[in-house]
Amino acid sequence: MPRTRVYEAVTERLEILDTEGRVDDALMPEIDTSRIRDLYRDMVLMRTFDEKALKLQRQGRMGTWPPIKGQEAVQAGVALAMGENDWLIPAFREHGIMVLRGVPLHLVYAYWAGDERGSSFPEDVRCFPVAVPVGSQWQHGAGVGLSLKLRGEDAVAVTFGGDGSTSEGDFHEAVNCAGVFGAKTVFVIQNNQWAISIPLHKQTAAETLAQKAHAYGLPGIQVDGNDVFAVFTAAVEAIERARRGDGPSLIEAVTYRLGDHTTADDASRYRGEEEVEKWEARDPIIRLRRYLDHQGLWDDDQETILREEAQSWVDAQIKVLEEMPPQEPEEMFTSMYAAMPPHVAEQMGELIQETRS
Amino acid sequence: MPRTRVYEAVTERLEILDTEGRVDDALMPEIDTSRIRDLYRDMVLMRTFDEKALKLQRQGRMGTWPPIKGQEAVQAGVALAMGENDWLIPAFREHGIMVLRGVPLHLVYAYWAGDERGSSFPEDVRCFPVAVPVGSQWQHGAGVGLSLKLRGEDAVAVTFGGDGSTSEGDFHEAVNCAGVFGAKTVFVIQNNQWAISIPLHKQTAAETLAQKAHAYGLPGIQVDGNDVFAVFTAAVEAIERARRGDGPSLIEAVTYRLGDHTTADDASRYRGEEEVEKWEARDPIIRLRRYLDHQGLWDDDQETILREEAQSWVDAQIKVLEEMPPQEPEEMFTSMYAAMPPHVAEQMGELIQETRS
């Protein structure tokens, strides 16, 4: 009777690709070499459009931009694991996976440049808009996962958030409810170790974020988030699980935000150069490139071509962006309700008159 | 490197006193026999005033009342473990421990009868008022625990909530923040297995509530909540820990709500008689009485006297309650602000004029 064990908690960490580009063969997932090259391409594309956004911002052609530099492996790895009909429910630092899931880059740019049309995705893109209120999107992830379950759809919901967002009540409610309902949801934490200036140890006393899954009776796993193979492996496992109807699970991808929080932030106020340098050495792109090199799957010519292609693709997207006609003043009003109520119509009329006079 | 364990922990359950009144000697805490008798008295007092409240309610002399029947051991056990200067931050089903901590019963009755003066406790009673919004009090518990730590006070905060309340975001934020700040807080979950009509398995997929502590890097323990010695032991451990400055912890006390959720509820709509009967057999008061009997610490005469004393104490409290002068209409206004703003004074004037005319 006395003191008995009623629960045993074990949380594992998965790593496959080390910083030198060597993989653990026992754990290495089966991926076509062409897809591995694609993974690399995806990550370089992300890096390219992210750096471009920072440039645009400095030129005054972009609003506040949250860079994804350093977090490309998480986003590319999860994207590769997702099926065509799966839903993505992002927070606000998921431009990479959003683009991989089909959101046109020029829309991503448009959104962050301050144009609502940037969240009006093509109909076949199963992606929620950016969620700025930290943590709130977890609930949508749970809700979409429940929706897919109730409808018996062969699709899952993959939802993202940062380490900081795990402190919000919404994280808790969402993951807990998903557990109760057996929602077809995969919760992916991009633990980039900072929430603006707050380091992880000021965010929680828990040793890992993956262990939070124990609170909800769910499987949770930590992966090296700069290791695209580990991310992919864990994501496949979690997505398959949800797809089978075996319920939600949680992935903590440990990565690092190499840039500032946003273009409005100055990270040097709260973290040291050495830390950043340490993590620059773990850059997920360099790491995958090393792997490709070891395997003889890539060379400098390919790299040059890729970089050029990436640049010109980004430039082309900027062109599309810049060719978007300006929003009409009306657009502020026309999507407020399915049918415009009289007082909104009246105000729209006032604005139109004002702008035309 | 590959798949490594990054977190390992267990959740234990503590039981000392079984339903037959036998204790596990190895675990039995040292408590004076007179204090054990007091524990029993405390629990009988609670049962008495709780049953009386239900009667008052049926007579129209009490508002909605949330009965504590079946949960007396949790409240008596924790009360005994608390030190004089410790703060209690209750939810809304903690009348038992509130009274033990010094809140006059007539005030508890007054509050539930619909009189705000019932939450105006004597100054030396370190107790927060009842918190009706489920889960919200956890945050105050964390805040008071931080307050005591910052001030270097030799006191801790003990805060209570139900199983249902662990699903609210506030539970999560509070326990997580307490962990980060090393707040001097003990979180006590009265898991009475129902949140109105929602049974525990619809509240969370976690096997226990104690294991939620893993999410916050804190110690958590499950105790048999109908076993006053187990509750006491766990509470002492947690309170001492907090008092030493070693941080917060979590106690799940597994008990059962023998009555309806409140006098406005009809539990037969959602749960069967057998379940209730099963738990009646585990009544914490009967159990402790059996222990006392085995130890030769109690007899029927003492029981008769206790029951009479309890009744007359309750009756005396009702008398105090009924002798309270009615609230003046002004009282609705006078405590809104430290200094009454003109518009409130104006409205108070209107009401006074109305009631006097």
Added chain:
Amino acid sequence: MSASGAEGQALHAVPEVATEKQTIAQAVRDAMLEEMERDERVIVLGEDVGVDGGVFRATDGLIERFGAERVIDTPLAESAIIGMSVGLAATGFRPIAEIQFMGFVYPAINQLFAHAARMRNRTRGTLSCPMVVRMPYGGGIHPPEHHSESYEALFLNTPGFKVVVPSNPYDAKGLLISAIRDDDPVLFMEPKRVYRAFREAVPAEAYTVPLGRAAVAREGTDVTLIAWGAMVRVCLDASEVLAREDINAEVVDLRTLNPLDRETIISSVVKTGRAVVVHEAPRTGGFGAEISAQIHEHAMLQLEAPVQRVAGFDVVFPLAHNEKLYLPSRDRIVKAVEKVLAF
């Protein structure tokens, strides 16, 4: 059922079809039941809405009829109830979420305002949140703290939401059906004080009462009383008292607070020249101010007196003992009318 019946102005204009004497609570339940029969995208979720049938029995029997997949008992987590509803609604369901009491809506505000109300606009129409959030509100039943609140003003400075408040069983059913069919999020406030206070004939079948249209609950010529929910009956009571003094009050039952039926309000006030707005929420910053402001903006020259407000005091809603002193009463309304008449 004739369209004029469903869309008519009179409070009791029940069309001639099979009817049943129902309370508001029953009418609310039936509205959900019929819409769930009609449209399988409609689901119900909330605390205790399933097995228990809701703490006010407003979802009584639904789980037996539609099963636990469409009548979902949720964990105790208001933000999740609404947040998950956002996910459900944006992907094809039409959730009816219940918040057990309006006093407990606060934890859900973020999901309601930052997401439900914005999804359509944010995505320029690509995604939307057709959902209904039902919540019992208001005073009069002597419950514990936080169970008597009228927080409508909280919802009326946030675009993207509709806010509906029935005052009687017929409207309750017709408005709720409209709300469920509406393509935008609708906050549906149920006056618990009159949940079962009276019965009225309610058609057995489905019908709609349009959102955004007020009803003239009583015609009059001397003063316009403007109210919603439980306060409509208090205004009607006051009108009876006033009638004895030969004061003929018109009572406008707003039914929808957003969008507001300014036309009905203004044309009534233009006719009577005087208006009193009545609500349970505290006076300052309450929605009565908006109505007063709009009346002055649009009918200043026709007003014989400034619009008066009869409202709760600017204090926390009191516990049972003082509840009666707090709530707008028939007598307070009568006094306010006398005041505007004497101006």
Added chain:
Amino acid sequence: MSASGAEGQALHAVPEVATEKQTIAQAVRDAMLEEMERDERVIVLGEDVGVDGGVFRATDGLIERFGAERVIDTPLAESAIIGMSVGLAATGFRPIAEIQFMGFVYPAINQLFAHAARMRNRTRGTLSCPMVVRMPYGGGIHPPEHHSESYEALFLNTPGFKVVVPSNPYDAKGLLISAIRDDDPVLFMEPKRVYRAFREAVPAEAYTVPLGRAAVAREGTDVTLIAWGAMVRVCLDASEVLAREDINAEVVDLRTLNPLDRETIISSVVKTGRAVVVHEAPRTGGFGAEISAQIHEHAMLQLEAPVQRVAGFDVVFPLAHNEKLYLPSRDRIVKAVEKVLAF
């Protein structure tokens, strides 16, 4: 520093003591710094308020001066920031909690309204919550979504709270010091658009500007413009334009929205006979309605025209591209004044 200076009406009535040219952000910081020096119960907590010094640098240097025990970086949890502050305040501290942007206050609403605002009344004065909740609010800086909101109306139908909004550095410091010393919870809204837009002389030492008193920022005779926060300067700009047309506008800077200084408003309107209320929040259900209602209630007969409101539209605050079209502008105010004058 003369009392009349601190409590005076004029916008720039800075007393003759050592002053420094400061921005609002600096004045806010200094207010906290001085109160923390004076009273060790005063502590600061919030997201990024410590090491980072606040995303607007409003807490810059405080952690170096007072240490991490009094300048507390919190986890990302608004409900906890306020809920823990309730626990801290009720047990002897005077927390100054920062909500990083007003758009993120929603998760904290439950703790603010259900607890902070009610603790004193609930316990009939036994416990109280002397705390300040600082939050940058309002449009004009082209940030991402949810960073431009003006949710004051949300806070003005909830008794127990004070709501304060400075428009300039002098008031910012004096009002914040008053708020910190106040024994009740005070919501302190900081107009981020003018955080660093201009500098003014601010006394180096501590002084108070009383809560609950409006200031006449510009005297005039023809129309009263009523505003708060960043809109005060837009009104002053409009007054300049109007002055060229020989229209002499009085500008009332409310400074405190609850309790509202009705006296100053009414006496100005009685003088001018006309009023325009200006705010950034959506028009319908905004606090402008309350001001309009009160003016009509108390000065109807002195009004030459109905009170006009110049406000945001009833839409979601737009992203950067359309921000300018949304916000009340000088020209809109001028037009509204012309309208009331032509009535």
